[in-house]
Amino acid sequence: MESGSTRNNTALLQEKLEKDLFHVVYKVPSGDGPYVRAKHAQLVDKDPESAVVWFWKAVNSGDRVCSALKDMAVVLKQLDRSEQAIEAIKSFRGFCPKNAQDSLDNVLIDLYKKCGKYDEQIVLLKRKLKSIYLGEAFNGKPTKSARSHGKKIQVSIKQETSRLLGNLGWAYMKKPNYMAAEVVYRKAQMIDADTNKALNLAFCLIKQARYEEAYVFLQDVLQYKLPGSDDLKSRSRAEELVLELESKQPSHAYLSNSSGMNFEDDFVEALERMMNEWSPTRSRRLPIFEEISQF
Structure with missing residues (x-):
């Protein structure tokens, strides 16, 4: 016959297993602090307003400040309060360590895009590209860990450079500055070509009345290249x-209409120098630059 003590132990074990399963299913961290309560409100209760309140409490109390800032920004964006998210990150990012700044920059870039703050987005993207050129990105390593659709992946310097250039081209395209966007998209395609950038490049060329060039890129897509x-x-x-x-x-x-367009700064020229200067001598610091230098 099962004793009372054994039944209690079994009940406690069952309760622990249910709690562990709960955290796995809802991806809610364990504990009872403001950050955990914020995640519970966000993921379990589906109450974004309450989640924001708890995220603010987490930030103000020093409870996982970096995670709270990034998660709160996601919720505020969903609530069409991206401007508030931008101010929160800019105000409190100083409380986060150096290794968290890159991910905060990525959140800011996304928020600037959402708000139509293209000039701010461009400045930040250029800064991130410069850090790659100087060998400061990824802490000098050729790859970094990231998450995509809930899965952990490895991102290379080559992929990150192309991604940033693609985002920069999009920001220039939205200003609109099609000449600048074209130059940047061409560089992105040279590093890591894909269909989306090819279509945007074709669109920029059409806007400059350079139809024959645009048609070539469109054919690359239609012919599955x-x-x-x-x-x-x-x-x-x-x-x-x-x-x-x-x-x-x-x-x-x-017809080409490029001569009638002005590029507001010297970034294209600087980007050209940046690409030309990526030589094998830099490969000891960032090996991918040796591959890029052939262009």
Whole structure:
């Protein structure tokens, strides 16, 4: 016959297992501090307003400040309060260690994009690209760990450079400064080509009335020559851009309008120097630069 003590131990063990399963299923950390309560409100209760209140309490009490700032920014963005998220990160990032600053910059870039603050986004993206050039990114390592759709992945310097250039090209495109966006997208494609950047590059060329060049990039997508070419949404966009090209008057088909556009600063020239200076001598610090230097 089972004793009372044994039944109690079994009940306690069952309760612990249920709690552990709860944390795994809802991805809520254990504990009872403000940060844990914020995550519970965010992920379990689905109450973003309460989550923000608890995230603020976590920040003010020093409870996992970096995580609280980043998670609160996500919730505030969902609530269309991105401006508040930007101010929170800028005000409290000084309480986070140096190794957390890069991820906070990534959050800020996303928030600037959401708010249409393209100038601020451009400044921050240039700064991150400069840190790669100087060998300061990833703490001097060729790769870093990151998460994508809940899975842990390894990101290389090459991939990160292309990603940042793609974001920079998009920001210039939204200003709109199609000449600057074109130059940046070309560099991104040289490092790590994909369909999305090719379509944006074609769009920039169309806006400059450089239709023949745009058509070449669109054909690369339609002929499945680039990663992501089989994506239905991307192919649909490529087909729409081809129809736009075909609607242009033949007499205007291959005109270049680039000479009439002004690039507001010397970043393109600096980017050219940056690419040209990436030589094998730098490969001891960042090996990928040897691969890039051939361009």
